[in-house]
Amino acid sequence: MMLSYHLRENGVLIRNKEEYTRVAATEDSVSIHLESNKVITTDVLLWAQGRTGNSNALHLEKLGIPTDSRGSIQINDKHQTAVQNIYAVGDVCGFPSLASAAYDQGRFAATHIIEGKCEHQLLAYIPTGIYTIPEISSIGKTERELTQEKIPYEVGHSFSDILHAPRLPETKPVC
Numbered sequence: 001m002m003l004s005y006h007l008r009e010n011g012v013l014i015r016n017k018e019e020y021t022r023v024a025a026t027e028d029s030v031s032i033h034l035e036s037n038k039v040i041t042t043d044v045l046l047w048a049q050g051r052t053g054n055s056n057a058l059h060l061e062k063l064g065i066p067t068d069s070r071g072s073i074q075i076n077d078k079h080q081t082a083v084q085n086i087y088a089v090g091d092v093c094g095f096p097s098l099a100s101a102a103y104d105q106g107r108f109a110a111t112h113i114i115e116g117k118c119e120h121q122l123l124a125y126i127p128t129g130i131y132t133i134p135e136i137s138s139i140g141k142t143e144r145e146l147t148q149e150k151i152p153y154e155v156g157h158s159f160s161d162i163l164h165a166p167r168l169p170e171t172k173p174v175c
């Protein structure tokens with residue numbers, strides 16, 4: 001939501017919940033035909049579909065380990081796959097797909113293998129980041145989740161405007 005707000009402020013038009021049916025290119029334009037019957041014609045199309053797990057070639061289905069539509073291996077809160085003595089950590093498990101998370105997930109899985117326990121509650125508190133300008137990072141529950149769970153909270157304001165001022169003069173503070 002925060003990112004959408006800042007992108008819109010910078011003149012970006014965001015169309016959520018749209019799916020393309022066809023892309024047609026000519027010498028000097030690209031037309032994207034959407035399921036909603038809209039046609040968007042632009043000079044250039046940049047396709048950013050995110051990352052997918054490189055799990056196809058592993059034939060995990062033969063082991064009875066399911067993957068989702070993005071090739072991510074499904075795991076439980078101890079990082080065990082459907083086959084309990086096969087663990088999966090890192091990007092191949094999907095969100096949050098960050099190096100910092102992969103390190104921690106590896107440690108949690110190793111602790112479970114060696115000591116039979118897993119600090120799985122820490123998994124909910126892995127910081128995540130969106131590398132945009134302004135950068136956005138978060139940890140723990142969102143305001144919406146806290147409201148839904150009826151947990152009172154206070155909103156703090158970071159000093160990001162001061163920290164970023166020398167580096168990114170046009171960056172607006174995000175709290």
Ligand SMILES: Cc1cc2nc3c(=O)[nH]c(=O)nc-3n(C[C@H](O)[C@H](O)[C@H](O)COP(=O)(O)OP(=O)(O)OC[C@H]3O[C@@H](n4cnc5c(N)ncnc54)[C@H](O)[C@@H]3O)c2cc1C
Pocket residue numbers: 054057058089090091092097098099100101102
């Ligand atoms: C452009 C880019 C920028 C990023 N920037 C950041 C950042 O600033 N901060 C951050 O925290 N994260 C960042 N990430 C994400 C971070 O790189 C990953 O989250 C992290 O590398 C995941 O570690 P991993 O060990 O799960 O997977 P990987 O680092 O991808 O390691 C998987 C390894 O398995 C190997 N492999 C794959 N298939 C097989 C196979 N069949 N047999 C044997 N080996 C195989 C691969 O060759 C690879 O060496 C970035 C990612 C990208 C793509």
